[in-house]
Amino acid sequence: MSLLATSAVMAHEFKAGEVVVHHPVVRANPNGAKVGAGYLTIRNVGSTPDRLVSIESPAAASVQAHQNIREGGAIRMSEHKDGVLIPAGGEVSLMSGGDHMMFTDLKAPFKVGEPVTGTLIFERAGRVPVNFIVEPIGGSPAAEHAGHKVGS
Numbered sequence: 001m002s003l004l005a006t007s008a009v010m011a012h013e014f015k016a017g018e019v020v021v022h023h024p025v026v027r028a029n030p031n032g033a034k035v036g037a038g039y040l041t042i043r044n045v046g047s048t049p050d051r052l053v054s055i056e057s058p059a060a061a062s063v064q065a066h067q068n069i070r071e072g073g074a075i076r077m078s079e080h081k082d083g084v085l086i087p088a089g090g091e092v093s094l095m096s097g098g099d100h101m102m103f104t105d106l107k108a109p110f111k112v113g114e115p116v117t118g119t120l121i122f123e124r125a126g127r128v129p130v131n132f133i134v135e136p137i138g139g140s141p142a143a144e145h146a147g148h149k150v151g152s
């Protein structure tokens with residue numbers, strides 16, 4: 001898993017209450033692209049479940065937590081309508097091959113080296129401001145994300 005090796009080198013974390021957000025990233029996207037994908041890991045170090053209920057970013061009109069659903073031979077994505085449950089003492093990755101964050105109607109394409117900020121809103125931990133690192137195009141998350149359709 002080269003992604004994990006990369007994460008260790010570029011580790012950055014944000015904490016609020018009993019929630020730790022590890023290594024939030026977005027993928028750089030080609031000029032003109034109106035959507036972008038983001039990835040992160042959320043750890044709940046407490047003894048009570050929490051839930052990621054929404055995501056905000058000034059860089060996009062909306063940000064949703066998505067899951068990939070396999071239907072026959074195709075993969076399509078749908079929103080986590082009830083948020084993302086973070087079990088007590090557990091960890092959830094919105095990452096390649098399945099879950100991800102979808103930024104839609106970007107104000108500007110994501111570029112490596114430029115800051116992207118956002119806020120994760122949890123049921124219990126409340127608002128957690130994060131800085132997303134913009135990672136270059138390439139690697140499996142972007143490749144897998146390119147495979148499914150954006151409903152617009």
Ligand SMILES: [Cu+2]
Pocket residue numbers: 066077100101102
């Ligand atoms: Cu998506």
